[in-house]
Amino acid sequence: MTTPLLQVRGLSVIARTGQRDITLVDRLSFDLGEGEILGLVGESGSGKTLACRGLMRLLPAPNLRVEGQSVRLAGHDLLQLDEAGMRRLRGRELGMIFQNPSSHLDPLMRIGEQIAEGIRLHQGASRREARAEAIEVLRQVGIPDPQSRVDNYPHEFSGGMRQRAMIAVALGCNPRVLIADEPTTALDVTVQAQILRLLLELRDRRGLSMILISHDLGVVAQTCDSIAVMYAGRLCEHGAKHEMLARPRHPYSAGLLACHPAAQPEAVRMTTIAGQPPLLDDLPAGCRFESRCPQAMPLCRQQLPELLEASPGHRLACHTPLLAGGLS
Amino acid sequence: MSLARYRFVLIRPLQLLPVLLGISIITFVLVRSIPGDPARVLLGARSTPDAIQKIRAQFGLDEPIWVQYLYFLKNLLNGDLGKSLLYKVDALPLIASRIEPTLMLVLGSVALALLIAVPLAILAARSKGGWADNLIRLFTTAGLGLPAFWLGLMLILLFSVHWGLFPVSGYGRTWADKLHHLVLPCLTIALALSAVLVRNLRASILLEMQADHVTAARARGLGEGAILRRHVLPNSMVPTINLLAVNIGWLISGTVVIESLFSLPGVGQLLVRGIFTRDYMVVQGVAMVLACATVAVNFLADVATTVLDPRVKIQ
Amino acid sequence: MSATFALRVRLAWNLGNGRLTLYCGLAIVLGWCLLALCAPWVAPFDPLLQNGDLRLAEPSLAHPFGTDNFGRDVLSRVIWGARVDLQMALIGVIFPFLLGTCIGAVSGYVGVWLDNACMRLIDIVLAFPFLVLMLAIMAILGPGLGSFYIAMALVGWVSYARLIRSQILVLKQSDFALAARSLGFSHRRTLFGHLLPNALFGSVVFCMSDAVLVLLNGAAVSYLGLGVQPPTPEWGTMVAEGQSFITSAWWICTFPGLAVVTLAMGFSLLADGVAERLGDRS
Numbered sequence: 061m062t063t064p065l066l067q068v069r070g071l072s073v074i075a076r077t078g079q080r081d082i083t084l085v086d087r088l089s090f091d092l093g094e095g096e097i098l099g100l101v102g103e104s105g106s107g108k109t110l111a112c113r114g115l116m117r118l119l120p121a122p123n124l125r126v127e128g129q130s131v132r133l134a135g136h137d138l139l140q141l142d143e144a145g146m147r148r149l150r151g152r153e154l155g156m157i158f159q160n161p162s163s164h165l166d167p168l169m170r171i172g173e174q175i176a177e178g179i180r181l182h183q184g185a186s187r188r189e190a191r192a193e194a195i196e197v198l199r200q201v202g203i204p205d206p207q208s209r210v211d212n213y214p215h216e217f218s219g220g221m222r223q224r225a226m227i228a229v230a231l232g233c234n235p236r237v238l239i240a241d242e243p244t245t246a247l248d249v250t251v252q253a254q255i256l257r258l259l260l261e262l263r264d265r266r267g268l269s270m271i272l273i274s275h276d277l278g279v280v281a282q283t284c285d286s287i288a289v290m291y292a293g294r295l296c297e298h299g300a301k302h303e304m305l306a307r308p309r310h311p312y313s314a315g316l317l318a319c320h321p322a323a324q325p326e327a328v329r330m331t332t333i334a335g336q337p338p339l340l341d342d343l344p345a346g347c348r349f350e351s352r353c354p355q356a357m358p359l360c361r362q363q364l365p366e367l368l369e370a371s372p373g374h375r376l377a378c379h380t381p382l383l384a385g386g387l388s
Numbered sequence: 389m390s391l392a393r394y395r396f397v398l399i400r401p402l403q404l405l406p407v408l409l410g411i412s413i414i415t416f417v418l419v420r421s422i423p424g425d426p427a428r429v430l431l432g433a434r435s436t437p438d439a440i441q442k443i444r445a446q447f448g449l450d451e452p453i454w455v456q457y458l459y460f461l462k463n464l465l466n467g468d469l470g471k472s473l474l475y476k477v478d479a480l481p482l483i484a485s486r487i488e489p490t491l492m493l494v495l496g497s498v499a500l501a502l503l504i505a506v507p508l509a510i511l512a513a514r515s516k517g518g519w520a521d522n523l524i525r526l527f528t529t530a531g532l533g534l535p536a537f538w539l540g541l542m543l544i545l546l547f548s549v550h551w552g553l554f555p556v557s558g559y560g561r562t563w564a565d566k567l568h569h570l571v572l573p574c575l576t577i578a579l580a581l582s583a584v585l586v587r588n589l590r591a592s593i594l595l596e597m598q599a600d601h602v603t604a605a606r607a608r609g610l611g612e613g614a615i616l617r618r619h620v621l622p623n624s625m626v627p628t629i630n631l632l633a634v635n636i637g638w639l640i641s642g643t644v645v646i647e648s649l650f651s652l653p654g655v656g657q658l659l660v661r662g663i664f665t666r667d668y669m670v671v672q673g674v675a676m677v678l679a680c681a682t683v684a685v686n687f688l689a690d691v692a693t694t695v696l697d698p699r700v701k702i703q
Numbered sequence: 704m705s706a707t708f709a710l711r712v713r714l715a716w717n718l719g720n721g722r723l724t725l726y727c728g729l730a731i732v733l734g735w736c737l738l739a740l741c742a743p744w745v746a747p748f749d750p751l752l753q754n755g756d757l758r759l760a761e762p763s764l765a766h767p768f769g770t771d772n773f774g775r776d777v778l779s780r781v782i783w784g785a786r787v788d789l790q791m792a793l794i795g796v797i798f799p800f801l802l803g804t805c806i807g808a809v810s811g812y813v814g815v816w817l818d819n820a821c822m823r824l825i826d827i828v829l830a831f832p833f834l835v836l837m838l839a840i841m842a843i844l845g846p847g848l849g850s851f852y853i854a855m856a857l858v859g860w861v862s863y864a865r866l867i868r869s870q871i872l873v874l875k876q877s878d879f880a881l882a883a884r885s886l887g888f889s890h891r892r893t894l895f896g897h898l899l900p901n902a903l904f905g906s907v908v909f910c911m912s913d914a915v916l917v918l919l920n921g922a923a924v925s926y927l928g929l930g931v932q933p934p935t936p937e938w939g940t941m942v943a944e945g946q947s948f949i950t951s952a953w954w955i956c957t958f959p960g961l962a963v964v965t966l967a968m969g970f971s972l973l974a975d976g977v978a979e980r981l982g983d984r985s
Contacts, residue, residue, distance in 0.1 A: 678835045
């Protein structure tokens with residue numbers, strides 16, 4: 061592979077509470093190639109959303125901050141940019157769509173205007189051009205009758221249509237990387253499949269790269285080229301999709317896979333991973349998964365495993381990786 | 389606007405009928421509570437025995453009380469609410485001729501109040517917890533406790549007596565002259581009103597700044613200024629317009645005092661003069677007209693909200 | 704102004720210094736109460752004493768607030784005025800409170816047609832601008848403090864009735880209301896002995912911000928010449944008397960006005976503080 065489109069090195073998100081710092085996302089590193097879809101998986105609270113908000117430098121609270129080595133995108137280091145420079149990149153290079161389309165669209169502004177806003181800002185288009193472009197984008201995301209829908213308000217759209225509209229708002233800025241934060245969680249299953257298909261289509265047509273955040277392995281398996289698993293703020297395994305699904309090597313990835321309903325069609329009781337993730341303000345010295353890991357050994361308790369290349373294109377942070385697929 | 393919206397605007401006034409009827413009942417009760425013979429009161433100065441007899445028939449004063457109310461209603465619909473004792477003309481046309489200055493005063497105050505409140509609320513919200521925010525908070529606390537008549541006098545002292553910028557009292561003849569006379573009265577009410585508005589608007593701006601759609605706008609690369617102008621302010625204005633409508637009664641009460649202070653020949657001044665001259669029909673007429681105006685303004689605010697906020701459900 | 708709304712907005716304005724606000728407000732209100740109580744000893748002059756030699760005298764050491772057109776000491780009149788204005792705020796709050804509480808409680812407890820009728824009546828009274836309806840009533844009763852109290856009660860009860868009614872409606876469904884009924888208590892005892900004490904809390908808090916409104920209304924009515932009659936010292940009346948001399952003697956109307964502002968702010972801060980403290984607690 062040539063130089064990746066997006067290169068993240070050691071990205072951390074840190075919260076300042078009172079006198080001390082809590083690291084919520086711990087030294088995240090990964091590459092995203094042109095047209096690649098990376099699935100970022102983990103249970104809620106594992107820091108996947110926060111990591112992506114950190115990438116955009118759009119953190120949800122004032123006491124949070126981003127640190128790290130570098131985040132390279134389109135010749136810029138996002139960590140070195142000032143707010144104005146970052147604003148120029150947001151939307152145009154890095155687009156974002158969210159879990160809840162209803163609240164992430166301005167209720168008082170027509171859909172077309174919200175799309176046109178980004179087009180005019182980033183492409184310097186006139187009002188008329190932007191409107192034509194907005195209709196075109198709406199058509200691309202599969203909204204029927206875009207000529208008249210462009211003048212609708214968000215509340216006049218159904219849930220699935222709203223998600224399409226939000227994708228259209230992000231696409232209007234013509235970004236190279238699209239961050240999709242649980243884009244299908246709030247939708248019902250049939251609509252979910254439609255939206256995922258749309259995202260794949262957009263990748264094929266526009267060569268868009270994507271980071272798809274999800275807690276649902278099914279969603280990730282359907283769409284992604286590679287999968288990264290996060291646990292308690294750290295990346296624990298990252299590799300090609302087929303490799304990850306067929307032969308997960310981190311006990312947590314394997315456990316996550318085993319928990320998925322599709323993996324246990326006959327099960328009377330669903331398999332779960334026993335225990336709770338550690339609290340981020342009271343982390344153990346060793347591996348964060350140690351207390352729940354069936355493979356744990358004394359070393360795991362003492363030393364935090366680093367994320368290392370286990371085989372070409374497959375990185376792993378574990379002292380006791382599984383050799384063959386699945387839990388024994 | 390869709391057909392449903394037009395229908396809403398047409399049907400909604402019908403729902404106001406019970407309240408308007410209620411207003412007429414209260415006015416009737418007030419008129420009947422006036423001490424003395426109602427016929428004499430209604431007639432005012434020209435109470436010849438003949439005329440009294442005529443009024444007794446017209447208002448059905450010898451009939452039972454509810455029949456009297458129906459007579460009262462019928463006369464009201466004909467625009468007849470008795471005569472002004474002082475001006476020797478029908479009360480309702482007299483009131484109508486005084487509406488213009490009051491209307492100008494209300495509109496000017498609201499416009500000026502928004503002009504003051506919006507920038508202050510933005511400033512307060514952006515410097516939340518800072519010295520500007522606390523200073524503005526002090527202004528709003530003081531503003532809520534300022535008696536309008538005293539504030540007006542202090543403004544006269546400063547702008548008219550000290551700097552000679554605006555006239556002390558009265559109302560002009562030409563439009564330019566009228567506006568010149570209206571500046572201080574409007575400013576007086578606007579200062580008090582903006583104190584109420586700033587508190588509310590600041591809270592809703594802060595709330596909107598945290599809204600998801602604002603985060604989405606930031607993720608699109610919009611600058612803070614554009615976000616404020618295009619997304620935060622429009623969304624915060626909807627509750628502000630409702631607040632204005634809720635406060636219209638208070639605003640009209642304010643104009644009564646301010647018109648007396650600045651000798652503006654409006655409805656409020658008519659009301660206060662009417663009380664002193666025992667011009668009962670004018671007093672009750674003004675009360676009724678102002679109540680109807682309050683109801684109408686609240687209705688208009690409803691319409692404005694449906695136009696501004698496409699989400700409002702239309703039954 | 705819709706005072707309920709103002710109260711809610713104040714609750715939203717959370718600066719976290721409820722205690723400071725509360726104590727500031729309390730200090731101001733208690734300060735004025737003390738001045739009013741001790742007026743005969745604190746005031747340097749008789750508020751009604753006319754001094755023909757000292758008309759429209761500028762503020763000086765002997766007369767810190769100056770003298771008015773009858774040569775009366777403005778400071779003494781402001782101090783004596785506190786008696787009237789505090790009394791106005793107090794009684795002007797209590798009458799609407801009592802009337803509104805009774806109507807609201809019975810209306811909410813009985814329900815059905817009575818409740819409907821009360822709600823319609825409230826809607827209609829609220830349609831009238833507050834001061835305008837008060838003035839219309841006072842026009843019939845004639846000027847004076849007594850008419851002010853009656854008009855205040857006839858117009859001001861609606862806010863309290865609405866507050867109490869909504870509380871009673873909730874409490875009526877609660878377990879202890881059922882318990883009281885099943886113990887065989889009469890309706891009257893259930894309502895006034897058990898439900899009402901639990902419903903009063905919100906309106907007692909509301910009283911404090913209502914006091915600002917009543918004070919301002921009372922001063923305005925007196926300013927218009929319909930409330931307290933001269934020569935009794937009252938702040939609104941004093942401002943009205945001083946208005947004619949605004950160009951030559953600014954002090955006559957400035958100081959009584961400042962008195963209204965400080966007392967109103969005191970009540971305001973008190974209400975803010977109480978609301979904030981309660982907001983913290985819940």
